Structures are given as C-alpha cells and as structure tokens.
Amino acid sequence: xxxxxxxxxxxxxxxxxxxxxxxxxxxxxxxxxxxxxxxxxxxxxxxxxxxxxxxxxxxxxxxxxxxxxxxxxxxxxxxxxxxxxxxxxxxxxxxxxxxxxxxxxxxxxxxxxxxxxxxxxxxxxxxxxxxxxxxxxxxxxxxxxxxxxxxxxxxxxxxxxxxxxxxxxxxxxxxxxxxxxxxxxxxxxxxxxxxxxxxxxxxxxxxxxxxxxxxxxxxxxxxxxxxxxxxxxxxxxxxxxxxxxxxxxxxxxxxxxxxxxxxxxxxxxxxxxxxxxxxxxxxxxxxxxxxxxxxxxxxxxxxxxxxxxxxxxxxxxxxxxxxxxxxxxxxxxxxxxxxxxxxxxxxxxxxxxxxxxxxxxxxxxxxxxxxxxxxxxxxxxxxxxxxxxxxxxxxxxxxxxxxxxxxxxxxxxxxxxxxxx
Ligand SMILES: Cc1cc2nc3c(=O)[nH]c(=O)nc-3n(C[C@H](O)[C@H](O)[C@H](O)COP(=O)(O)OP(=O)(O)OC[C@H]3O[C@@H](n4cnc5c(N)ncnc54)[C@H](O)[C@@H]3O)c2cc1C
Numbered sequence: 001x002x003x004x005x006x007x008x009x010x011x012x013x014x015x016x017x018x019x020x021x022x023x024x025x026x027x028x029x030x031x032x033x034x035x036x037x038x039x040x041x042x043x044x045x046x047x048x049x050x051x052x053x054x055x056x057x058x059x060x061x062x063x064x065x066x067x068x069x070x071x072x073x074x075x076x077x078x079x080x081x082x083x084x085x086x087x088x089x090x091x092x093x094x095x096x097x098x099x100x101x102x103x104x105x106x107x108x109x110x111x112x113x114x115x116x117x118x119x120x121x122x123x124x125x126x127x128x129x130x131x132x133x134x135x136x137x138x139x140x141x142x143x144x145x146x147x148x149x150x151x152x153x154x155x156x157x158x159x160x161x162x163x164x165x166x167x168x169x170x171x172x173x174x175x176x177x178x179x180x181x182x183x184x185x186x187x188x189x190x191x192x193x194x195x196x197x198x199x200x201x202x203x204x205x206x207x208x209x210x211x212x213x214x215x216x217x218x219x220x221x222x223x224x225x226x227x228x229x230x231x232x233x234x235x236x237x238x239x240x241x242x243x244x245x246x247x248x249x250x251x252x253x254x255x256x257x258x259x260x261x262x263x264x265x266x267x268x269x270x271x272x273x274x275x276x277x278x279x280x281x282x283x284x285x286x287x288x289x290x291x292x293x294x295x296x297x298x299x300x301x302x303x304x305x306x307x308x309x310x311x312x313x314x315x316x317x318x319x320x321x322x323x324x325x326x327x328x329x330x331x332x333x334x335x336x337x338x339x340x341x342x343x344x345x346x347x348x349x350x351x352x353x354x355x356x357x358x359x360x361x362x363x364x365x366x367x368x369x370x371x372x373x374x375x376x377x378x379x380x381x382x383x384x385x386x387x388x389x390x391x392x393x394x395x396x397x398x399x400x401x402x403x404x405x406x407x408x409x410x411x412x413x414x415x416x417x418x419x420x421x
C-alpha cells in the first residue's frame with residue numbers, strides 16, 4: 001500500500017504511519033524529541049513481546065512434548081507480554097499525545113489499550129513493520145485462488161451451505177450434516193467457522209467440558225460501517241490509499257456505546273478502490289467508515305431476520321447512518337459533494353452474513369485469558385475434529401491463514417517444512 005499506509009488524525013495533530021518501521025520511529029522522534037529514548041524502549045519491548053507471542057502460538061499446534069518445551073523456554077517473556085496491558089506498556093511516556101498515537105490503532109485487534117494484553121498489540125504492530133498490503137483485484141481474490149487450489153486437487157467447494165451438526169459416532173468425528181439435510185462423511189473435519197459456532201454444532205453430550213471452556217470466552221466487540229460510493233476522482237480531492245484514523249479527542253480507547261443516540265468517538269476511514277491497482281474505473285470509488293461499538297444496543301433485535309427487521313431497528317439504523325455521514329462530511333468536506341451512495345451495516349449484519357456471535361468483529365475477544373487458553377488448540381478433545389480460523393491464533397487475514405496452515409500441517413506433517421517460507 002505504499003507509505004504512509006495509516007494516518008492518525010487527532011485534534012491539532014496528524015501523524016503519518018510510515019513503512020518501513022524505522023522511518024515511522026524517526027518520524028515519531030522528530031515529532032516528540034523529548035521522548036526519543038522512551039520511543040526506542042517502547043519498540044524494543046514490542047519486539048520482545050512479539051517473539052513471546054509467536055512462541056505461545058506455535059505451542060498451540062505442536063505435539064504435546066514440543067509444546068511443553070516451547071512454553072517452558074518462553075515462560076518469562078510470555079508471562080510479561082500477557083500480564084501488562086498496552087496502556088501499561090507505554091506508561092513511561094509522559095506526553096499524552098504520544099500515548100494516544102502509540103495506542104490509537106487498537107481497532108486492528110479490537111481491544112482498547114486499557115484492557116488489551118500488550119502481547120496482541122505487539123504482534124499486530126510488528127506485522128506492519130514492512131508496511132501494509134492489499135490483494136490486487138480485491139479480497140475476493142483470496143477465495144478465488146484458494147478455491148482454485150482446492151478444485152485442482154480434486155476438492156469440491158459448496159457455498160451457502162451452513163453446517164447444522166458436526167456428526168460424532170463412538171466418540172470421534174464422522175462428518176457433517178448441512179442445514180438442507182445433506183450429510184457428508186469425513187474422518188477429519190476442520191472447522192474454521194469460529195470456536196463458538198463449532199461447539200454449538202456438536203451434539204450436546206460430546207466434550208461438555210470443552211464446550212463450557214469455549215463458551216466462557218466472550219466474543220470481541222462489534223462494529224458499524226458506513227459504506228460510501230463516490231462519483232468522481234476522489235484522489236484529486238485528497239483521498240489516498242492510506243487508512244485514516246480520526247479521533248475526536250486524545251482519549252483514543254473509547255468504544256461507541258450508544259450508536260443511535262451519540263456521535264461516534266472515532267472513525268476508521270479506508271478507500272479500498274484506491275488500494276487496488278486493478279480497480280478499473282477512475283470515476284467510481286468506494287470508502288468504508290468503520291466505528292467499533294457495543295453489541296448490547298442491538299441485542300433487542302437479535303431474533304429478527306435480515307430483510308424483515310422491526311421498524312424501531314430501521315429507525316435506529318437510519319439515525320446511525322445520518323450521524324456517520326455528518327461526521328464523515330465534517331472531516332472530509334472536499335469529498336462530501338462526490339458522495340453518490342451510502343449504506344449502513346450494524347452488528348446484526350455481521351451476525352446475518354458471517355454468523356458472528358453477538359456481531360463479533362474479530363471472533364473471540366483477544367484477552368490475555370483467551371491467548372493462553374488451552375481449549376483453543378488445533379487438536380480438539382474430539383478425535384478427528386480440528387480447529388482453524390481466527391479463533392485459533394489471532395484475528396486478521398494473517399491470523400486466519402496461520403490457523404489454516406496449522407490445521408493442514410496437523411493432518412499432513414510435511415507442511416511444517418514449508419512454514420519458514
Ligand atoms: C470490518 C473489518 C475489517 C477488517 N480489516 C482487516 C484488515 O484490513 N486486515 C486483516 O488482516 N484483517 C481484517 N479484518 C479481520 C479479518 O477479516 C478476520 O480476522 C478474518 O476474516 C477471519 O477469518 P476466518 O476465516 O477465521 O473467519 P470468517 O471470515 O468470519 O469466516 C468464518 C466463516 O464461517 C462461516 N460459518 C459460520 N457458521 C457456519 C456454519 N454453521 N456452517 C458453515 N459455515 C459457517 C461464516 O459464514 C463465515 O464465512 C477485518 C475484519 C472486519 C470485521
């Protein structure tokens with residue numbers, strides 16, 4: 001995505017987040033010269049915590065003896081990375097503006113700085129050391145390419161095919177049943193539909209202890225999105241491929257508590273069509289305006305179905321759209337006249353379209369408890385049932401891919417040899 005790939009906009013302060021990381025560190029030191037040493041220490045601590053976190057995750061797929069060694073060797077580093085929050089990790093920094101800058105991108109993993117384990121902040125921050133990436137042709141390319149690999153290997157893909165049950169006989173997995181009644185036999189089932197959905201699909205009497213453990217981990221926060229369509233050259237009006245994180249004040253850890261009644265505390269604005277070199281039409285563009293919010297204000301409507309929501313929900317959604325649009329136009333006045341289309345999604349959309357429990361943005365919450373939880377391993381207590389996807393390791397495309405690779409390598413160990421690549 002080039003550099004800067006993120007831009008932080010705080011009252012009276014704009015900070016481009018540059019790649020590679022050394023350039024960003026120099027930028028921060030130039031902006032906050034009195035904090036130069038603390039900035040170095042902060043990034044050093046990030047590297048240490050990142051290494052500890054990778055070791056913790058490797059143990060999730062490794063055979064028991066190897067996992068035990070990994071845990072033992074890294075115990076001290078892991079304990080430290082999980083025992084302090086992101087906010088505590090930057091407490092040496094005196095300038096509250098720099099504290100805000102260093103912690104502002106918590107939306108990348110969905111836990112505010114006062115609650116997030118430093119380990120996940122370090123992991124995600126370090127993943128951007130060389131910049132950010134966007135798939136040429138858009139995110140659908142992932143599905144197209146992976147699908148091709150599966151088909152070329154003789155596999156079959158079914159979409160719009162929800163699993164109603166993971167079938168178990170004599171204590172081990174024997175396949176799945178689909179909502180349409182179809183049954184598929186399989187000696188191994190890899191579930192990437194989320195850990196909570198996975199245990200919900202198991203027969204009640206199977207692995208009750210594991211089910212309780214998974215259900216004890218909360219889902220992550222949810223989110224609202226305003227989707228915008230523009231007619232005209234938005235680049236000529238100031239938009240770039242960089243994501244823009246807009247904060248109304250320096251208290252960057254606020255979640256949107258009451259979306260229908262209050263203004264959002266922040267906006268994450270991204271222009272996907274400017275990130276994609278294959279975008280075919282210079283006169284039509286899109287933006288996504290995301291705000292992290294609570295699920296609770298939407299819970300009352302959770303029994304309703306997409307396309308048949310109650311009037312009260314529709315009215316609330318309308319108000320949310322108006323607030324978001326007004327906020328966007330205030331911060332991006334030169335883009336406002338080009339807006340040609342807008343649509344809002346709420347936590348209920350996330351539930352409808354990806355079956356996310358309580359509209360969770362990132363699956364299970366990235367708490368310290370979740371990160372060290374022994375129930376979240378590739379091999380589940382049900383023989384033949386493997387866990388993959390973002391709940392295994394961490395949210396994000398990389399986290400989801402890593403979960404998939406770990407599950408695949410647990411079936412075909414030769415794949416471990418490809419991991420370093
Ligand atoms: C707004 C937003 C922006 C994001 N931006 C980024 C980003 O820029 N970079 C990044 O790396 N990550 C980003 N993420 C995170 C990333 O999208 C997720 O972490 C990742 O997609 C998780 O992949 P997954 O396959 O584990 O889960 P999902 O993508 O949630 O896939 C789970 C699938 O399981 C299906 N499913 C559920 N129940 C059943 C059932 N019973 N039967 C069959 N199928 C079922 C669902 O329909 C869904 O398709 C973003 C997330 C959100 C919400």
